[in-house]
Amino acid sequence: MTVRPAADLPRRPEGPQPVGPPSAPRPRETRMRALDGLRLVAALMVAAYHYGGRGGEITKAWGSSAQQQFPTLHTYFSYGCLGVQVFFVISGFVICMSGWGRPLKSFFASRASRLLPAYWFAVLLVTAVFALPVVAYEALSPSDVLVNLTMLQQPLGVDRVLGVCWTLWAEVRFYVLFALCVVMPGASRRRVIMFCAGWTLAAAITQAAHQPLLDVVFMPEYAPFFIGGVGLYLVHRDRRDVYAWGIVAVSFLIGQHYAVRSLWNASDPNAFAHRTTLGIVLVVAFGFLAVAAIALGRLSWANWRWLTVAGALTYPFYLVHEHLGWVVVHELHVRLGVPAAGTFALTIAGMLLLAWLMNRYVEKPLTPRLRSALARRL
Template sequence: MSQTEHRAPASPSTGRWDKDADGGAPRASPPRAAAEAPVAEAGPVSRRNRLAALDGLRFLAALSVVLFHFVGQTPGSMQFIWGRPYQELFPEAHAYFAFGRLGVELFFLISGFVICMSAWGRTPRDFFISRVTRLYPMYWAAIVLSACVIYFVDTPFGHPNPRILFANFTMLQIPLGVDSLDSVYWTLWPELCFYLTFSVVVWKGLTYQRVVIFCGVWTVAAVLAPSAGIPLLTLLVNPTSAPFFIAGIAFYLMYRYRPTPLLWGIVAMSWLLALHFVLAPHGGRNNWDTWSPWRGWLILVVTVFFLLIAAIALGWTSRIRGRWLTVAGTLTFPLYLLHDIIGVTVLHHFGDRAHPWVVVGVTTCGVIALSYVVQRFVERPVAQAARRWLSSAAFSLKPPPRRPTSDRS
């Protein structure tokens, strides 16, 4: 069963996507000093345009995951949600919407591109603050809202032990061996591991050479991990997700500097490894056996994802503009985190009261509207306040001065 699919109640899917610390659309980093660029280069290319195409892509990725959960899950999951077999609900569309689960892979591609872009020129402290304030405020809000639905509404998810709730607040439930409160939270661990390992390069100072070496080392680790028999290595390098992050990083280097045979080689190797893991027995983490006649289309969809990010890296989408794309980009994270438990609960209760497509359409519009409200009135102000607080705080391992003690007789 896919990690983005629902389990039965007894065992209660995308920086990721990211953006600038100020909450706007991704921007190209300003060029670094010429001394940092490889000697063979004329210097990095400066592009200050908002990458509206990335915002649009990540919103489409989030929407594809939403529709996968509502329309395209495995037969057992569809029966679990709707109370009816998918043949009665979406007999033709079901197989097509099943590909929506690959929206997570598109998230990872975009994340590799944007995290590298947003980290360039930042100190490790700034990088840490931007990641913490990007992830945790919205994540905590999503847990609170989802927990309220699970514990106070009749849902198909049962009532998990509160211990699961507390572990999920840390975002470390996967290494703790605890179920995620919502199955879509599994993608946050690969993101955290990416941030953790990439922060080493940020600490040393981002340069073209160091980032390329990072991509090479991570690729080797991802290849060796499945057969090394070292669970900790597999947990950290996330072999099935790594090729997408690595390709995204290489695409950003193309965008910042220029395409080279070396970068295209990294992308090609990542594309091959991505297809290997997607087409592996049981689809790596996704059980594609249910749609075995469609395996050729898996290759096509993943390849299209790579081509879309390549188009952005080569500057072919620079004329794509629009504030609505920027707004849509800000909704992707809350939409991804909120749609599953809330949306599926609505489908479970109202799925037999109107035509299935009407229920899906209204529910999808509803979770998008909810995402806007939460992003506008919860995530943004909390993240801004947290950013100001952390920016003014001193990060040091030295103990702070002791409080003065008054003499008492």
């Protein structure tokens, strides 16, 4: 992801100051490869949850419950769903970084070209695989598949081709809010702080108001993670910024509350796995602390080139791993008799290989062309 942050005004001592020329732009930042690595860690967390930390369709794929396949690990795998919250914190950081100093048309072109090529391919690929007679999963109707290509199937109430695409709908709403409130008027420290404070308050009011429209717009359950990531980018720009640290702290406190409320299921005797409140809070804290360590430069030593490749594979891997993973698990474990541990490892490896092929033959040729075409038309 290309990063072009612009400079905010430097801090000045109190008292009258002479008016001088505007400060020079900050130098272009180098790629944070540790952030790429954290993306892949979050994606693998979600994959572990989908393959061994839940019930539902994965039971059909294994031929029995994942709890039987992984008697000890299934409880730990059940925490993998929190990889989504880690993704949201990363997204808040990256979107603030990439949108700072960028005009609206460039921001829109960058986001659309980043999301759509791999997404379109994944929708068509999963649809084609599920339509095969040998695959024991029901494919969607052609009409529903076409709606899925718009990425608006969630609000339109259409069945999803990709199980993970609900997170993309949350991402898109965040992009729109950030574009309207920060990118369009021009990013500055003060404007970003007001955006974070305003969204936090709006999300709290939304929770109290019980209005579906406000829920859709302000996403109280996910807002703290996006906002926390934005606050961590402000920390990255100035680690002494008390307001930025306050945004991060409040976001963590609210975010862990929503995570515990939605994922703690101790009262359900039929739950697949019982997560503890402490475990949930610790995973949420891991997401915030990991991005904070990157923001503060504590992980700058993790500068290996292969992490850039890992970051490039994360998005296509995330798109295809769930549903196509079911197919691979069934073929390896049920049809060929590969042990559960081997099936798990081979499925992960196979999805990573498919992600590499998508990045090489779909994203690399199409993303720059789509970005250029959208920026030119706008």
